[in-house]
Amino acid sequence: MNITRRDFVVKGGMGLLALGLAGPLGLLDWDQHIASAAAQDNILVVIQLSGGNDGLNTVVPYSTGAYYDNRPTLAIAQKDALHLDNNLGLHPSLPNLKKLYDSGNLAIINGVGYPNPNRSHFRSMEIWQTAAPDKLDEQTGWLGRYLDLTTNAAKNPVAAVTVGPGSKIFLAKNNDAPGVTHLDTFKLILRKAKGADRLRRQDAFFKLYDKPTEPTLILPTAKGHTAIQSSNTIQSVVKSATAGTSYPENSAFGDNLELIAQLVSSGLGTRTYFSMLDGFDDHSHEKDEHARGLKELDSALSAFYNDLVQRNVANRVTILVYSEFGRRVKENASNGTDHGTAGPVFVIGPQVQGGLYGQLPSLTQLDSGDLKYQVDFRSVYSTLLDKWLKAPSKDVLGGSFENLKFL
Amino acid sequence: MSTAKIAHLLRRTGFTATKAQVDALSSLSIPQVVDKLLNAALTAPKPPDGLDEKTDIKKLVQWWIDIMVRTSNPLQEKMTLFWHGHFTSNYRKVRNIDLIAQQNVLLRKHALGNFRDLAYNISIDPAMLIYLDNNTNLKKSPNENYARELMELFTLGIGTYTETDVREVARALTGWTTSKGDRKAIFQKNQHDESNKTIFKKTDNFDLKKTIDWIVEQPTCATFITTKLWQAFASPTPDPAVIKSLAKTFVDSGYEIKALLRAMFTSDAFYASTTYRSLVLSPVEYIVGMYSLFPNAKYADDKQALNLLTQMGQQPFDPPSVAGWPGGAAWLSASALFIRYNFVDWFTLQLTESDFALNPTSSIPALLNDALNKYGLMDLSPHTRVVIESYLNKSNLASKETIYRGLLHLLLVSPEAQVH
Known part of the structure; x- marks a missing residue:
C-alpha cells in the first residue's frame, strides 16, 4: 500500500508536512520566515482554569442578598471583596488583577456561557475549546480552524504552541501545534556519545522521522516530525531566560507563563499560545482551596504581565482567561460547590479597553439552581478574532456573534 | 502468520514480545494462548506500608513499576493499570499514600474479576471516598461529585443520564464516608437519605448496592x-x-x-490489519517494556527515571484529572516525545556490554536481527532498517559497548517502538 502525502497529513492529524519533508532540516528558511512574521503580529495567550472556577466567588456580587443566603460559609464578606463598582468586587486573593483593572488593562465579561449548559468537565472544556456546542466529536479546535485559515505546518511549525498539558484548542487539519514544557529537554540529548558516533546517531535519528513510511507508522512518524521541526525552530531563535520579574515559586503554571514570555520576546512567529491552571474543582474545602488557586493565578499572571512589559512586547499580547463552567449558586454540605454554568471571563492587555462587560446573571431566577448565561462565549472569541487576530470570525466560528467593546 | 498474531497478542496483553516468548507459544492455537494468558495464577503483591504522605509517592510508584517488570501475570498488571486510569484517584487530593496503595491492591484483586463487584467495591474504597468527596455526601445537602463521575466516567458515559439522575444518585450514596483516624469505609445511617429516589425512571428506596446494580444493568x-x-x-x-x-x-x-x-x-x-500498531504505548508501558528486556540492569530507585516518567505525562497515582490519562496521540506531544527519546539515552547509559546479551558477530545483518529478536521489534519497517543498517555500517563494530548503545537507542526511539 502506497502512502500518499494526504494520508500522512490526515492520519497524522496534522499539517501539510510533506512540503517540509523534502529538504534537510536546515533552518535558514525559518529564520527568514520568522523575521518577517515577527514583531508586528498580535499575539493571543489563552489560559484555561480547569475544573470549573467558582465565578461567584471570583467576581463577587457583594451587594446581593441572595449571594449571602446561598453561601453561608463560603461567601466573601463585603469588606473583603476588592470593590470594582457598587455591586461587584474581586476575591481578596486577586490584588494584582485589581491593579490591572484600576489601570484599565483588565476587561471582565460577566455571565459568559452557552445554551444548554453541560455540567461535565470534559464535555464543557471540549465545547470551550472547539466552540462547537452543538456538535459531538468535533475534530478541530477554534484556534485550530484559525490556524488553518492563516498558515500551515510546513510554512511555520510553531504557528501555535501549547505550554504544559495539551487540549483540543489547536486541533487542525493542516497544522500540528507542538506542546513545549521545558526548553532544556526540548531537543535530542546524547549525554555520553562522542565525536563521529554522536553525529551518526543524530543523523540517523533525524532520518527515522524525515518521511512518511508505512501506513501503520504514520502517527508516530508524523508526531516525531513535528517534535523535531518545532524543536529545531525554537532552539535556533530562542533567547535566554533573563527575566527581571519574579514568578511565583513552586508553580508549574508560573513556569509555563515565563516560558511563553521568553518565546514571545524571542521573536518566534507564534501568534497563539495555550496554557492551563488546574485545581478549581472545589466540591469540598472550597474556602482555602479556591483562595490558593486564585492566588497562584494572580501572582503568575501579574509576573507574566510585568515580564512582557520589561521585555518590551506587552503591546502585542492579549490574554484570555476562562473556565469550563462556574459553580452551583447554593453551596453543598462539604463546604464546597458542585458543577454549575455561566461564569466571568477575563481579557487582559495594554490594548484592552478595561472595565465591566456583559451582565451578572440573576441569583434568584435560576435554571435548576444554576445561573443563566448572558453572553455567548463565542462573542468573546469573535471579538478577539476580528479585532485582535484580524481573522474572519465567521469562518472560524461558523456563524456571526455580536462583538463586544473590550477591543 | 500465527507467530505474528501471537506477537500482537503478547504486546497487547503484556509489556514485551520477544522472539523467544513468541516461539514458546507457537505450537498453540490463538484460543489456547488466550486461555493460558487469562488463566495465569493471580498475584497479590503487598505494597510497602507506613509510607510518608509527603515524600513517599515515588517509593510506591517504583514498587509498582518493579511489580510490572517482574510479574508472572503481565495481563493482570496491564488490567490494573487500565482500571487505575478508569476508576482513578489522585494522591494529591487523597493525601494518604497508604490509602492509595490499598486502592492499587483492590484494583489488582478485581482486575480480571466481576465488573459489578469492582464498581461496588471501588465506590466504598477509602481513597475514592475522599478523592470524589463522597465522604462528605450528607443527607441534608448532598455532594454530587461521585454520583456524576460514577455515571459519566466509570459506568455509562456522557449523555446517557439526566441532571436529575445525578442528583438522585447523589442522594442514594449519602452516608458512606471514611472513619476518623484509621480511615476505613463506614456507613453512617443517620446521614443517609432513606426516602425514595427516582433513577432512570425507576422509583425505589435506593441505597449504594441497589444503585450500582441498577446502573450496571443499564x-x-x-x-x-x-x-x-x-x-x-x-x-x-x-x-x-x-x-x-x-x-x-x-x-x-x-x-x-x-x-x-x-x-x-x-x-x-x-x-485485523487496522488494529495492528494502532495503539500508542503509554509512558508506563514504554518504560516497563524497556526494563523488562533487561531484568538485570541496575535502574531501581532512580529518581531521575521517575521524574522523566512524570515529564512523559504519566506518573502513576497522579492522573491529570478524574478522567485518567488522555492517551493515544496525546502521549506523543512534542515535549513528551523528546522526554521519551532522552529517557532512552539515559537508559542505555545504565547498561553494560554484557547486559545487551547480543551474540558477537562481524555481520551487520546478523547483529541487527539478533537485536530485533531479543528486543521484540521483529517487524521493522524497511525505512527504519535502512537507516539503522546505515548507522551500523558507518560504525566500528569493534567498540561493542558504543555500538550496542547506539543500536538500542535508535531502535527504541524509532516510530515502531512508540506504538504496538
Whole structure:
C-alpha cells in the first residue's frame, strides 16, 4: 500500500508536512520566515482554569442578598471583596488583577456561557475549546480552524504552541501545534556519545522521522516530525531566560507563563499560545482551596504581565482567561460547590479597553439552581478574532456573534 | 502468520514480545494462548506500608513499576493499570499514600474479576471516598461529585443520564464516608437519605448496592465498558457491530471481565490489519517494556527515571484529572516525545556490554536481527532498517559497548517502538 502525502497529513492529524519533508532540516528558511512574521503580529495567550472556577466567588456580587443566603460559609464578606463598582468586587486573593483593572488593562465579561449548559468537565472544556456546542466529536479546535485559515505546518511549525498539558484548542487539519514544557529537554540529548558516533546517531535519528513510511507508522512518524521541526525552530531563535520579574515559586503554571514570555520576546512567529491552571474543582474545602488557586493565578499572571512589559512586547499580547463552567449558586454540605454554568471571563492587555462587560446573571431566577448565561462565549472569541487576530470570525466560528467593546 | 498474531497478542496483553516468548507459544492455537494468558495464577503483591504522605509517592510508584517488570501475570498488571486510569484517584487530593496503595491492591484483586463487584467495591474504597468527596455526601445537602463521575466516567458515559439522575444518585450514596483516624469505609445511617429516589425512571428506596446494580444493568453500561476496553487493548476506532456482539457476551456472563477479554482476544477484529500498531504505548508501558528486556540492569530507585516518567505525562497515582490519562496521540506531544527519546539515552547509559546479551558477530545483518529478536521489534519497517543498517555500517563494530548503545537507542526511539 502506497502512502500518499494526504494520508500522512490526515492520519497524522496534522499539517501539510510533506512540503517540509523534502529538504534537510536546515533552518535558514525559518529564520527568514520568522523575521518577517515577527514583531508586528498580535499575539493571543489563552489560559484555561480547569475544573470549573467558582465565578461567584471570583467576581463577587457583594451587594446581593441572595449571594449571602446561598453561601453561608463560603461567601466573601463585603469588606473583603476588592470593590470594582457598587455591586461587584474581586476575591481578596486577586490584588494584582485589581491593579490591572484600576489601570484599565483588565476587561471582565460577566455571565459568559452557552445554551444548554453541560455540567461535565470534559464535555464543557471540549465545547470551550472547539466552540462547537452543538456538535459531538468535533475534530478541530477554534484556534485550530484559525490556524488553518492563516498558515500551515510546513510554512511555520510553531504557528501555535501549547505550554504544559495539551487540549483540543489547536486541533487542525493542516497544522500540528507542538506542546513545549521545558526548553532544556526540548531537543535530542546524547549525554555520553562522542565525536563521529554522536553525529551518526543524530543523523540517523533525524532520518527515522524525515518521511512518511508505512501506513501503520504514520502517527508516530508524523508526531516525531513535528517534535523535531518545532524543536529545531525554537532552539535556533530562542533567547535566554533573563527575566527581571519574579514568578511565583513552586508553580508549574508560573513556569509555563515565563516560558511563553521568553518565546514571545524571542521573536518566534507564534501568534497563539495555550496554557492551563488546574485545581478549581472545589466540591469540598472550597474556602482555602479556591483562595490558593486564585492566588497562584494572580501572582503568575501579574509576573507574566510585568515580564512582557520589561521585555518590551506587552503591546502585542492579549490574554484570555476562562473556565469550563462556574459553580452551583447554593453551596453543598462539604463546604464546597458542585458543577454549575455561566461564569466571568477575563481579557487582559495594554490594548484592552478595561472595565465591566456583559451582565451578572440573576441569583434568584435560576435554571435548576444554576445561573443563566448572558453572553455567548463565542462573542468573546469573535471579538478577539476580528479585532485582535484580524481573522474572519465567521469562518472560524461558523456563524456571526455580536462583538463586544473590550477591543 | 500465527507467530505474528501471537506477537500482537503478547504486546497487547503484556509489556514485551520477544522472539523467544513468541516461539514458546507457537505450537498453540490463538484460543489456547488466550486461555493460558487469562488463566495465569493471580498475584497479590503487598505494597510497602507506613509510607510518608509527603515524600513517599515515588517509593510506591517504583514498587509498582518493579511489580510490572517482574510479574508472572503481565495481563493482570496491564488490567490494573487500565482500571487505575478508569476508576482513578489522585494522591494529591487523597493525601494518604497508604490509602492509595490499598486502592492499587483492590484494583489488582478485581482486575480480571466481576465488573459489578469492582464498581461496588471501588465506590466504598477509602481513597475514592475522599478523592470524589463522597465522604462528605450528607443527607441534608448532598455532594454530587461521585454520583456524576460514577455515571459519566466509570459506568455509562456522557449523555446517557439526566441532571436529575445525578442528583438522585447523589442522594442514594449519602452516608458512606471514611472513619476518623484509621480511615476505613463506614456507613453512617443517620446521614443517609432513606426516602425514595427516582433513577432512570425507576422509583425505589435506593441505597449504594441497589444503585450500582441498577446502573450496571443499564444497557449502555456494557457498551461503554466494552468500548473503553477495546480502545485500550485493540484499536482506537471500534466497529459498532463488534462492540455490540462483545457487549452481549459481557452481559450474558454476568459482567465477568475475563469473559469479555476472552471474546475480545479471540475475535477476528482483534487481528485485523487496522488494529495492528494502532495503539500508542503509554509512558508506563514504554518504560516497563524497556526494563523488562533487561531484568538485570541496575535502574531501581532512580529518581531521575521517575521524574522523566512524570515529564512523559504519566506518573502513576497522579492522573491529570478524574478522567485518567488522555492517551493515544496525546502521549506523543512534542515535549513528551523528546522526554521519551532522552529517557532512552539515559537508559542505555545504565547498561553494560554484557547486559545487551547480543551474540558477537562481524555481520551487520546478523547483529541487527539478533537485536530485533531479543528486543521484540521483529517487524521493522524497511525505512527504519535502512537507516539503522546505515548507522551500523558507518560504525566500528569493534567498540561493542558504543555500538550496542547506539543500536538500542535508535531502535527504541524509532516510530515502531512508540506504538504496538
